[in-house]
Amino acid sequence: MSDSRAVRNTSREKRTSPATFYRQVVAELRKVVWPTREQLWTYFVVVMAFVLFMMAMVALLDLAFGKLVFWAFA
Template sequence: MAGSNSAVQQRGGLGKFFRGVKAELKKVVWPTKKELINYTIVVFVVTIFIAALISVVDAIFAQLFNTFLHFVG
């Protein structure tokens, strides 16, 4: 009996789910075009900065590793 009851709940639940999604999307405060452009620029700048930082740290560790190998070998 529980199986047939859960099937009914799932069918009704799916419609209820989508109605809930639609209601929640109406509550969203979407960014303006200017805000969206500013956020996108910030993401690009931070991404480039982090990539450069990782590159510098990688170069430093590579040099240290090569120096270590020179002394050991």
Template sequence: MSLDDLNREQKRSLRRMGALDEQGKPTRAQRTATAKNARTTPPQYLREVRDEMRKVAWPTRDEVVRYSIVVVCTVIVYAALVSGLDFGFGFLSEWLYG
């Protein structure tokens, strides 16, 4: 893909990001070396986990019950469908080859 394939909006966006200079030619940004972070201590890790877990939108008990009922019913329906097909194909193959 060349720069001729880009529209004005894409070129402006690339210019804002620093990928194009003022003349519209591609520029190469120098990579900065990432500093190696110090290791996280176990207490700091547990604090961060606790803080993140507080941000989670936990479902209510009613929602969990409702979703569980939907899952169990779906599993029962699919199990019955697969069992019925297995029985039907078994009966058919027994009739054909038996």
């Protein structure tokens, strides 16, 4: 059985109010470097090409291993 006092936070830090938290979130979001429309389109095309390539590779491997298993156990 664990000691419940060891689990508690011994330093009594003051909690952040929701308004302060919101202001901090907005301040952090202003620091973000957002991509341009052209960059976003390029990233989208690259990701889609990679996903389609991986889908094709997995499908071909599945087909090849399936045929191999049917050949071995038929």
